[in-house]
Amino acid sequence: MSLTMNPPPLSEAVEIFLSRVDFTLPEGYERFIRSSNGAEGFLKNAYVILWPIEDLFTHNEGYRVEEYAPGFFIIGSDGGGTSYAVDKQTGALYEMPFIGMSREEASWVAKDFDDFIDRA
Numbered sequence: 498m499s500l501t502m503n504p505p506p507l508s509e510a511v512e513i514f515l516s517r518v519d520f521t522l523p524e525g526y527e528r529f530i531r532s533s534n535g536a537e538g539f540l541k542n543a544y545v546i547l548w549p550i551e552d553l554f555t556h557n558e559g560y561r562v563e564e565y566a567p568g569f570f571i572i573g574s575d576g577g578g579t580s581y582a583v584d585k586q587t588g589a590l591y592e593m594p595f596i597g598m599s600r601e602e603a604s605w606v607a608k609d610f611d612d613f614i615d616r617a
Contacts, residue, residue: 524610
């Protein structure tokens with residue numbers, strides 16, 4: 498694993514982000530965002546860009562995730578055409594294409610964030 502972690506966000510930024518989230522974050526994700534405001538690099542089998550918390554809502558709105566893939570919240574991408582998204586009901590992580598984004602096109606990756614970091 499060669500994931501380059503960004504510096505931690507300001508605690509105020511974390512609290513603002515958490516106040517806007519309307520679902521339970523996946524296990525391990527809150528710990529991650531408190532220690533690193535995004536990250537980029539290779540995990541075991543994938544290239545991952547985890548977006549800074551200040552960008553998450555903007556990107557989700559810009560990609561119109563609620564319209565095309567209701568129930569998901571994107572937290573990053575592979576730097577290309579694939580997003581990494583949280584299922585708001587289960588906290589599981591999925592891969593989903595940006596073009597053709599839908600629940601039907603989502604592929605399960607991990608049961609939670611910690612598992613995602615271990616598997617990806």
